[in-house]
Amino acid sequence: MFLSLRAEVEDALEGALAALDLPTDDLGIEEPPEDVPAVVASSVAFRLAGELGTAPPQAAAEVADEIDAASLEYVSAVETQGPYLNFLPSAAYYAETLARGVDPAYGHLPARGESVVVEHTSANPTGPVHVGRARNPIIGDAVANLLDAAGYDVSRHYYVNDAGRQMAVFTWAYETFAEDDLEGEPERDRAEYDLVRYYRKGNAYLENADPADVAEAEAEIEAIMRGLEERDEAAYERVSAVVDQVLGGMKECLARLPAEFDRFVKETQFMLDGATDDVVARLKELDGAVYEEEAWQLDLEDQGIDKNLVFLRADGTSLYPTRDLAHHEWKFDNYDRAVTVLGEDHKLQARQLNATLELLGNDTGQLRQVLYSYVNLPEGKMSTRRGTGVDLDDLLDEAIDRARAEVENRLDDRIRDDDLDEEDIERIAHQVGIGAVRYDIVSKQPTKAITFEWDRALDFEAQSAPYVQYVHARCCGILAEGGFDLDDSLEAQGVALEADAAERLETDAERELLETIARLPAVIDEAADDLEPHQVATYTREFAERFNAFYRECPVLADDVDEDVREARLALVASSRHTIANALSVLGVSPPRSM
Known part of the structure; x- marks a missing residue:
C-alpha cells in the first residue's frame, strides 16, 4: 500500500x-x-x-x-x-493494508515481463567451498530471491570454470596418481573432499619433482588445454570426469544454505560452439589490439584502465576473460538483464570486461555487478594458503551445533514443559543456525568487510536472525492457539475479513505495525533497484521491534478482549506472519513455526 x-x-x-x-x-x-x-x-x-x-x-x-x-x-x-x-x-490505507497482508504472497510485486540472469558463487571446482567465499552464494541467492519477489523472471546460474590450467592440472593428477599416492583421508565422505587430494598432490609434484618429470607432466597438461581449444571430444570427456564429480559435491554443500541453481553453465560451452574464436577474431580487429610480450592484448587506456586485457596466448589458447566475454554476449542474447556477484578482488576484471564488451558493440546497460568483501573469523582473514582455511561445511556444522545448544538451554530455562521433541529441536537448530549465518552475512553492505562472531549472530535478544525468526514463531503460536490452520490462508479456512476490521485497530502500536506492514512491497522494490538485499534485513529488524511492541501492549486472545477486536488483531497477526516470512525468504532465512 x-x-x-x-x-x-x-x-x-x-x-x-x-x-x-x-x-x-x-x-x-x-x-x-x-x-x-x-x-x-x-x-x-x-x-x-x-x-x-x-x-x-x-x-x-x-x-x-x-x-x-x-x-x-x-x-x-x-x-x-x-x-x-x-x-x-486514511482509513482506506489501513483497511487495504490489512486486507492485502492476510494474503500468503504479500510483498511480492506483479510480474514485470523482464528476464534477469543472476550469476553467483562460480567457485572453481577444485575442492570444497571455502568459508571466505561464503558471502558470494549467500548474497547471490538473496539478490536472486529479491529480484524474483520484485516481479522479475529470474534464472540462477553457476558459471563453471572447466577450461583453465587449474582444471588441466586437476585432470592430469586424477589420471596419474593412485589412491595410495595421496596424503591423508578425505575430511568428509563427499566427492570434492576426496578428489581435492589429487589436485593438491598434482601441485606438490609440479613444485618438487625432478625437472625432467615436471616437463613431461607439463606437456600432458598443455595437451589437455590444447585439446579443449581444438574442440577435441576426448579432452572434454577427460576434464568432465573430474569437474562433474567435484561439482556434484559442491552442489550438496551449497544446498545446505540453501543456494540452488537453475543452470550450471560451463566455460567450455563457449569453446565448443565457436563463440570464443569469434570473440578473439573481433578483438584482433579493434584499434587497441596489440601483440606484445608473447600474447594478444587489448589496450584499454582510452577507457581509463591502465592494465591491458590479455585475451590470447602466443600458443593460440584463450584465457578466462576471453571466454567470459563470449559468456556475457550469450547472456545478452538470452536475457533482458544480467547481474553478476563478484569478490572485491575481481574489481579490475569487471571494469575490463565492461569496457571490452562496449568496444565489441554491446549495451552494458544490461549488466550490473555486485562486488563484495570477504568474510573473516575473529582470528583474522581466512586463507588456505596460510593454513587457516575453514570450509563452509565446517561453519554450517558449527552453526547448527551452537544453535542446538542454545535451543536446549532455553528449553531448560522454561518454567512450563514444552511439547518440542528431538525432531523439533533438530529442525529448529538447522533453521536458526544456518539462518544466523545467512542473516549475519547478508545484513551488511556487501562492500564492508565482515568478521563473523558467533555470540552476535546467535543472540536471541539482539537484532540477529533468531530475534527476527522468533517473531514468526510467535505469530504462528498465536494463530494456532486461536484455532487457525497454519498450512492454509485465512480465506481458505473460510475466514472473511470484515470491511471495518482495520478500524478496530486503534492503538498506536497497532497502527504503527500496520504502517510497517504496508512498507514491505516498497522495500522490496527499492532494494531490487539497488541490488541491496541488506535493505530487507534492516526492514526485518524494524518490523520485529514494531511487532514486539504490539505484542506487549495489545493482547490478542485474552478473555477480556472484545470479540471484534480479537478478530481484527488475529488478522493483524496473520498479516504480520506473512510479512516477516516473505521478508526472511528474500534473505534465504527460514521462518520457524516454533522456537
Missing part, C-alpha cells in the same frame, strides 16, 4: 506545483520523523522558496493549499510543519 500512497502523493504534488506554475522535477519525497504521524513527507518547499519569493514554511503552506486531500484515497490530510508537508494515512 505504501507504493500506492506514494504514487498518489507524487501525483498530488505534481498537480499542485503545476497549478502554481512551478517545476515538478524534484518533489522532495522523504520519510518523516518518528514523532510525526505521517507516512511520507516532502521537503519541496526548500526548493520552491526562492521561486515564490517567500520563506520555506510559507511555500509549504501554499503548496498544501493547492492539494485537495478529500479527493485522495489513501491520504486523509496534508499538514505542514515548518517547511515540510506531511501526508497522513
Whole structure:
C-alpha cells in the first residue's frame, strides 16, 4: 500500500506545483520523523522558496493549499510543519493494508515481463567451498530471491570454470596418481573432499619433482588445454570426469544454505560452439589490439584502465576473460538483464570486461555487478594458503551445533514443559543456525568487510536472525492457539475479513505495525533497484521491534478482549506472519513455526 500512497502523493504534488506554475522535477519525497504521524513527507518547499519569493514554511503552506486531500484515497490530510508537508494515512490505507497482508504472497510485486540472469558463487571446482567465499552464494541467492519477489523472471546460474590450467592440472593428477599416492583421508565422505587430494598432490609434484618429470607432466597438461581449444571430444570427456564429480559435491554443500541453481553453465560451452574464436577474431580487429610480450592484448587506456586485457596466448589458447566475454554476449542474447556477484578482488576484471564488451558493440546497460568483501573469523582473514582455511561445511556444522545448544538451554530455562521433541529441536537448530549465518552475512553492505562472531549472530535478544525468526514463531503460536490452520490462508479456512476490521485497530502500536506492514512491497522494490538485499534485513529488524511492541501492549486472545477486536488483531497477526516470512525468504532465512 505504501507504493500506492506514494504514487498518489507524487501525483498530488505534481498537480499542485503545476497549478502554481512551478517545476515538478524534484518533489522532495522523504520519510518523516518518528514523532510525526505521517507516512511520507516532502521537503519541496526548500526548493520552491526562492521561486515564490517567500520563506520555506510559507511555500509549504501554499503548496498544501493547492492539494485537495478529500479527493485522495489513501491520504486523509496534508499538514505542514515548518517547511515540510506531511501526508497522513486514511482509513482506506489501513483497511487495504490489512486486507492485502492476510494474503500468503504479500510483498511480492506483479510480474514485470523482464528476464534477469543472476550469476553467483562460480567457485572453481577444485575442492570444497571455502568459508571466505561464503558471502558470494549467500548474497547471490538473496539478490536472486529479491529480484524474483520484485516481479522479475529470474534464472540462477553457476558459471563453471572447466577450461583453465587449474582444471588441466586437476585432470592430469586424477589420471596419474593412485589412491595410495595421496596424503591423508578425505575430511568428509563427499566427492570434492576426496578428489581435492589429487589436485593438491598434482601441485606438490609440479613444485618438487625432478625437472625432467615436471616437463613431461607439463606437456600432458598443455595437451589437455590444447585439446579443449581444438574442440577435441576426448579432452572434454577427460576434464568432465573430474569437474562433474567435484561439482556434484559442491552442489550438496551449497544446498545446505540453501543456494540452488537453475543452470550450471560451463566455460567450455563457449569453446565448443565457436563463440570464443569469434570473440578473439573481433578483438584482433579493434584499434587497441596489440601483440606484445608473447600474447594478444587489448589496450584499454582510452577507457581509463591502465592494465591491458590479455585475451590470447602466443600458443593460440584463450584465457578466462576471453571466454567470459563470449559468456556475457550469450547472456545478452538470452536475457533482458544480467547481474553478476563478484569478490572485491575481481574489481579490475569487471571494469575490463565492461569496457571490452562496449568496444565489441554491446549495451552494458544490461549488466550490473555486485562486488563484495570477504568474510573473516575473529582470528583474522581466512586463507588456505596460510593454513587457516575453514570450509563452509565446517561453519554450517558449527552453526547448527551452537544453535542446538542454545535451543536446549532455553528449553531448560522454561518454567512450563514444552511439547518440542528431538525432531523439533533438530529442525529448529538447522533453521536458526544456518539462518544466523545467512542473516549475519547478508545484513551488511556487501562492500564492508565482515568478521563473523558467533555470540552476535546467535543472540536471541539482539537484532540477529533468531530475534527476527522468533517473531514468526510467535505469530504462528498465536494463530494456532486461536484455532487457525497454519498450512492454509485465512480465506481458505473460510475466514472473511470484515470491511471495518482495520478500524478496530486503534492503538498506536497497532497502527504503527500496520504502517510497517504496508512498507514491505516498497522495500522490496527499492532494494531490487539497488541490488541491496541488506535493505530487507534492516526492514526485518524494524518490523520485529514494531511487532514486539504490539505484542506487549495489545493482547490478542485474552478473555477480556472484545470479540471484534480479537478478530481484527488475529488478522493483524496473520498479516504480520506473512510479512516477516516473505521478508526472511528474500534473505534465504527460514521462518520457524516454533522456537
